[in-house]
Amino acid sequence: MRRTSLVLTLVALLVISLAGTTMAAKKGGTLIFGRGGDSVGLDPANVTDGESFKVTRQIYDTLVQFKRENTEVIPGLAHSWDVSEDGKVWTFYLREGIKFHDGTPFNAEAVKFNFERWMYEDHPYHIGGDFAYWGYMFGGYPGIVDHVEAVDEYTFRVYLKEPLGPFLNNLAMPCFGIASPTAIKKYGEDFFKNPVGTSAFIFEEWVRDDKIVLRANHDYWGEGPYLDKLIFRSIPDNSARFIELQAGTIDIADGLNPDDVEFIKRDPNLKLYLRPSMNVGYLAMNQMKEPFDNVLVRRAINHAINKEAIVEAFYAGLAQPAKNPLPPSVWGYNDNIEPYEYNPAKAKELLKEAGYPNGFTADLWAMPVPRPYMPDGRKIAEAIQADLAVIGIKTNIVSFDWGTYLQKTEAGEHDMALLGWTGDNGDPDNFLYVLLDKDNAKVGSAGNIAFYKSDELHELLIKAQQSSDKEERTKLYMKAQEIIHQDAPWVPIAHSTPPIGAKAYIKDYIPHPTSAEKLNQVWLDK
Amino acid sequence: MALAEIATDVKAVTKEKKGVGPWRSALRRFLRNKSALAGLILIAFFVGAAVFAPYIAPYDPLIPDLKNRLAPPSAAHLLGTDYMGRDILSRIIYGARISLRVGLITVSIALVVGTLMGMLAGYYGRIWDTIIMRFTDIMLAFPSTLLAIAIMAILGPKLINAMIAIGVVQIPQFARIVRSSVLSVKEFEYVDAARALGLKNGPIIFKHLLPNSLAPIIVQATLSVATAIIETAGLSFLGLGAQPPTPEWGAMLADSRAYLRIAPWTVAFPGLAILIATMGMNLIGDGLRDALDPRMKE
Numbered sequence: 001m002r003r004t005s006l007v008l009t010l011v012a013l014l015v016i017s018l019a020g021t022t023m024a025a026k027k028g029g030t031l032i033f034g035r036g037g038d039s040v041g042l043d044p045a046n047v048t049d050g051e052s053f054k055v056t057r058q059i060y061d062t063l064v065q066f067k068r069e070n071t072e073v074i075p076g077l078a079h080s081w082d083v084s085e086d087g088k089v090w091t092f093y094l095r096e097g098i099k100f101h102d103g104t105p106f107n108a109e110a111v112k113f114n115f116e117r118w119m120y121e122d123h124p125y126h127i128g129g130d131f132a133y134w135g136y137m138f139g140g141y142p143g144i145v146d147h148v149e150a151v152d153e154y155t156f157r158v159y160l161k162e163p164l165g166p167f168l169n170n171l172a173m174p175c176f177g178i179a180s181p182t183a184i185k186k187y188g189e190d191f192f193k194n195p196v197g198t199s200a201f202i203f204e205e206w207v208r209d210d211k212i213v214l215r216a217n218h219d220y221w222g223e224g225p226y227l228d229k230l231i232f233r234s235i236p237d238n239s240a241r242f243i244e245l246q247a248g249t250i251d252i253a254d255g256l257n258p259d260d261v262e263f264i265k266r267d268p269n270l271k272l273y274l275r276p277s278m279n280v281g282y283l284a285m286n287q288m289k290e291p292f293d294n295v296l297v298r299r300a301i302n303h304a305i306n307k308e309a310i311v312e313a314f315y316a317g318l319a320q321p322a323k324n325p326l327p328p329s330v331w332g333y334n335d336n337i338e339p340y341e342y343n344p345a346k347a348k349e350l351l352k353e354a355g356y357p358n359g360f361t362a363d364l365w366a367m368p369v370p371r372p373y374m375p376d377g378r379k380i381a382e383a384i385q386a387d388l389a390v391i392g393i394k395t396n397i398v399s400f401d402w403g404t405y406l407q408k409t410e411a412g413e414h415d416m417a418l419l420g421w422t423g424d425n426g427d428p429d430n431f432l433y434v435l436l437d438k439d440n441a442k443v444g445s446a447g448n449i450a451f452y453k454s455d456e457l458h459e460l461l462i463k464a465q466q467s468s469d470k471e472e473r474t475k476l477y478m479k480a481q482e483i484i485h486q487d488a489p490w491v492p493i494a495h496s497t498p499p500i501g502a503k504a505y506i507k508d509y510i511p512h513p514t515s516a517e518k519l520n521q522v523w524l525d526k
Numbered sequence: 527m528a529l530a531e532i533a534t535d536v537k538a539v540t541k542e543k544k545g546v547g548p549w550r551s552a553l554r555r556f557l558r559n560k561s562a563l564a565g566l567i568l569i570a571f572f573v574g575a576a577v578f579a580p581y582i583a584p585y586d587p588l589i590p591d592l593k594n595r596l597a598p599p600s601a602a603h604l605l606g607t608d609y610m611g612r613d614i615l616s617r618i619i620y621g622a623r624i625s626l627r628v629g630l631i632t633v634s635i636a637l638v639v640g641t642l643m644g645m646l647a648g649y650y651g652r653i654w655d656t657i658i659m660r661f662t663d664i665m666l667a668f669p670s671t672l673l674a675i676a677i678m679a680i681l682g683p684k685l686i687n688a689m690i691a692i693g694v695v696q697i698p699q700f701a702r703i704v705r706s707s708v709l710s711v712k713e714f715e716y717v718d719a720a721r722a723l724g725l726k727n728g729p730i731i732f733k734h735l736l737p738n739s740l741a742p743i744i745v746q747a748t749l750s751v752a753t754a755i756i757e758t759a760g761l762s763f764l765g766l767g768a769q770p771p772t773p774e775w776g777a778m779l780a781d782s783r784a785y786l787r788i789a790p791w792t793v794a795f796p797g798l799a800i801l802i803a804t805m806g807m808n809l810i811g812d813g814l815r816d817a818l819d820p821r822m823k824e
Contacts, residue, residue: 239784257784259596309592313609379781382610382770386590397770 025508029524030229034241034250037369037402038209038234041192044177045118046129048136048447049406050372050422053174053516055212055232059101060177060197063092063111063156064168068510068517070276071426073168077106077178077198078156087163087468094154098221100180101202108150113181115148115158128189130445132410133175136434138164144465162466165473169425174516200225200520209234226523238370245270245501251524252502252509255370258316264501273500278329278513280322280431281373281420283384283491284450288412288443292362296354298488301416302340303347304391310383311494314376318499322492324481325431329495329513331470332428332477337485347391359392365409365417368399372498372515373420380493381418409449417449418493422515428477433461436484452489552741555817562813568806576622585613587620587773596789606791608782610771614792617773618799624774625803628689628758629751635693637747640700645731647701648708659705662698670695670753671760678766685758685774688767692757696750703746707739714738741818748814752807759800775800 035054041047044056065076078092098106117125118134119142131141138144146159160167170176183196195203200222201214214230233250235241238257245253246267254275256264264272285292285301292298307321323339326332351359366381367374374380378399385395395416400408409417424430434440438453457480464476484490500511505526511517556562575582584604591611599606605614647658665673674691681687711717712735720730759776761767768774770781775796782792 237784239786259785259788263787306592313592313595313611376784378770379609383590383592385771386588386610389588399765 025224025226025521025523026525027226027523028228029226029526030231031227031252031506031519031522031524032231032233032250033519034233034235034244034253036234036236036238036241036255036371039206039212039232040403040406041129042195042203042206042212043128043179043192044175045114045131045133045179046192047175048132049402050515051234051369051402055214056177056195056197057174057199057516057518058201058214058230058520059195059199059203060174060179061199062172062174062176062178063094064172065518066172066425066512066514068512068521071169071172071278071423071513073172076172077111081168088160090158090160090167091151092156092158094156095221096154098198099219100183100196100198101217102180102183102196104180104182104196106178106198107153108156109153110181111156111178112148112150113184114176114178115145117184118176119143119145119148125184125188128191132445132447133173135442135445136440136447137166137170137173137175137430139433139439139462139465163468165465165468165470166425166427166429169427169430173424174514175424200518201230220520222520224520224523226521227519230519236369238376242501245503248503251506252500254498254500255372255375256499256501258314258318258375258499260501261316261318261499264499269504271502271504271506273502273509273511274318275372275498275500275511275515276329276513277319277495277497278327278423278426279373279420279498279515280325280327280495281319281371281380281418281493282322282325283416283418283493284409284414285416285489285491286412286414286449286451287453287489288451289415291354291356291360292415294354295487296350297356299340300347300350300354300391301388301393302488302491303343303350304393305384305387305491305493306342307491307493308342310380313383314380315494315496319494319496322494323485325435325484325490325492326428326477326481327423327431327495330423330426330428330431332474334478334481336478337481340488344387344390351391351393356392359394361394361396362415363398364388364395365398365405365414367402367405367418369402371420372422373494373496374418375496375498377418384418410444410446412443412446412449412451414449419449420493422513424514426513428473429461429465432477432480432484433465436489437461448489450489452487454483454487457483457487552814552817556813559813559816561809562817565806565809565811565813568802569810572622572803572806573626575619576626579619579623583613583616583619585616587612587617588771596785596792598789599791605795606789608778608792609785609789612771612773614778614795617778618775618795621773621775621778621796621799622803624685624768624772625755625758625800628685628692629754629807631689632693632696632754632758633747633750635690636696636700636750637743639693640697641704641736641743643697643701644704645708645735648705649712649727649731649735655705658701662701665695665698671757674757674761675764675766678761683766683769685762685768685772688758688761689754691761692754695757696753699750700743700746703742704739707742708735711735711738745811745815745818748807748811752804752811755807756800756804 037051039052039055040049061077063076063078064073079095081092083090117123121141144161146161149157151157180196184191187194200217200220202217204215205213212232216225216228241253242260244250264270285298287293311319311321323337367377381397434447436448438458440447441451460476460480464473467473507523507525508521595611597607603613643658647655674695677691762774762776763780768777778796786793
């Protein structure tokens with residue numbers, strides 16, 4: 001049922017986009033995109049947050065890319081590709097005649113340089129960060145990739161140790177944007193603030209916590225860009241950002257207060273977009289710390305939190321309460337899981353059984369910026385605080401600036417932390433392996449900030465990774481969700497449909513479920 | 527021993543001679559000042575709310591009721607409910623406790639430390655004066671909120687730390703006021719007399735200089751309570767002071783500002799509470815200043 005409605009939405013979006021393209025796109029103008037937080041860095045291989053990818057998507061291309069409206073893979077910098085019988089050797093045929101923004105020619109050697117920089121920890125340019133995403137997606141350094149090869153000027157080959165089901169989808173992710181080798185060598189550690197790619201927009205200026213300015217790349221190989229300039233402004237306060245949208249000082253605003261959606265609907269100068277849901281907002285309980293290593297405590301907390309009330313109050317209904325880490329829009333979702341019902345009495349009992357009849361005190365971390373999966377982390381934390389107080393768990397709400405927050409949670413400094421995830425490639429592996437496998441519970445670069453380590457789950461996830469039979473993979477992921485439900489490393493809170501407000505003159509803007517859409521086709525009708 | 531007895535005798539004599547003392551006439555002047563009285567009533571109101579909070583607050587200020595969130599003022603919730611469905615009136619009443627405590631603690635810190643520093647500087651002069659006064663100059667050179675934020679950055683975001691930070695920030699004002707009044711008081715003959723009678727520095731400072739410098743200190747303390755309430759609200763607004771779910775007025779204001787357009791009462795009432803409390807303190811402070819000014823004597 002949910003699946004069909006999703007398909008319908010996608011079809012509708014497609015029709016709308018086709019209808020949109022019948023109007024001739026106008027060139028020129030500046031688009032200002034208002035968002036809740038600044039990018040952490042602009043070296044896509046070294047960041048994990050959506051605010052960074054929103055910008056790097058405009059600067060870098062990937063070998064393959066997603067369709068504008070879903071996670072189907074289409075050609076990118078590679079115009080075609082093939083894979084060997086055993087699924088271990090992937091050959092990519094690259095587009096010819098493309099240049100990086102700094103004039104460096106794009107070819108197989110450049111791609112090889114990027115891959116080797118990501119995968120080898122002893123590569124001289126494996127610097128500027130911890131290359132977390134490579135580890136998340138490929139299981140280490142070099143992980144599942146054996147080696148890569150530039151066969152000739154425009155043919156590039158990847159040799160895998162084992163077949164990898166989501167391999168192609170992984171490569172379409174913004175974190176695997178191909179950067180100019182010249183620029184990487186020139187800037188070294190500072191590459192993150194001097195990004196150079198091949199895509200529709202060229203980096204111009206970055207004023208920390210204020211704005212990032214990009215200008216059009218007139219030699220772009222794909223369609224567009226129609227805009228002369230693209231500016232990303234950070235406006236942390238949700239209402240302030242919305243007021244700026246109404247006043248016309250920004251053209252698009254995401255991370256809206258769900259309560260403001262009504263105002264957009266009523267305003268003829270504004271248009272409401274709903275980003276297709278492919279995310280999860282959750283509360284992770286750090287198993288490296290007592291008492292969260294006790295499964296009874298974790299289940300008690302699951303029973304104590306009233307998700308329905310939270311979704312109703314803080315998402316304005318633009319979300320559904322979560323019971324799995326995987327959102328229902330991703331295949332492999334296990335709808336048979338019976339969620340932990342809201343039941344404080346039962347929660348208290350479980351706490352008692354766990355040896356904490358009088359509860360305990362813990363820190364509850366809340367992110368400082370609005371996220372698509374959680375429009376206001378601090379307020380949701382307050383609601384959770386009140387729910388937990390009922391069963392005797394006293395919590396202090398703790399917050400840091402966004403970059404620090406991510407760093408500290410990746411290092412496991414928290415007791416309980418709110419966080420979330422927007423899918424990067426529409427594959428269940430991108431949720432379950434990245435967020436809950438023991439491989440990714442590495443202190444310092446953890447994607448699994450519950451530091452949940454289950455060998456049983458690990459086995460399933462690796463098996464699913466190495467298969468390319470979707471039916472078999474679905475079965476494995478179904479089972480994986482059962483294990484996760486039993487072990488309760490998180491309280492899954494919600495899958496949201498993030499609202500975005502835009503001026504009515506913005507044309508051909510299609511929010512991507514991954515949260516990072518290319519804006520090369522967007523134009524202004526004014 | 528004998529000398530000390532004589533000294534106390536001298537003091538007793540001066541006291542008897544006073545008749546209608548300066549304090550009583552000041553009180554009379556204060557009560558005749560209408561705006562000061564109004565301030566007194568406002569503050570009495572808040573102190574009453576703070577003291578009797580558990581008896582007069584209609585709801586628990588901490589327990590949310592998400593089904594009832596952002597409800598406009600009604601008979602059930604006189605001032606409406608906030609984004610968590612908590613009763614705003616109850617939160618403001620409990621908030622009065624916090625603001626009152628904030629006012630008292632910060633001013634105590636500033637008063638005690640500032641007065642000691644001012645006494646030292648004014649009475650001993652020379653190197654003491656130079657060191658202490660240059661130190662206060664440096665502190666005064668920073669905008670007070672900025673200085674408080676810097677101190678908070680070291681101490682960490684907690685309400686008690688906010689009180690310490692604001693208390694510290696207010697020290698220089700007390701130090702300067704005390705110093706200047708000590709400078710004038712110590713030239714009086716009775717101080718010379720006390721010294722001639724063999725009194726040590728300690729008793730001179732605490733028995734003669736301090737009581738006679740009290741008027742400006744009282745005025746400053748009253749005004750400082752108002753500043754302290756506002757500054758704490760400011761720090762809480764910035765997320766540095768009271769942490770959720772504490773019903774601190776500034777924090778209430780900050781957390782509700784996202785709802786300014788759809789539920790203005792969630793912002794208006796905590797804002798009004800801050801306004802009225804600080805206005806009350808300021809009116810009292812102004813009234814005291816007029817009342818204690820010796821030039822205003824009948």
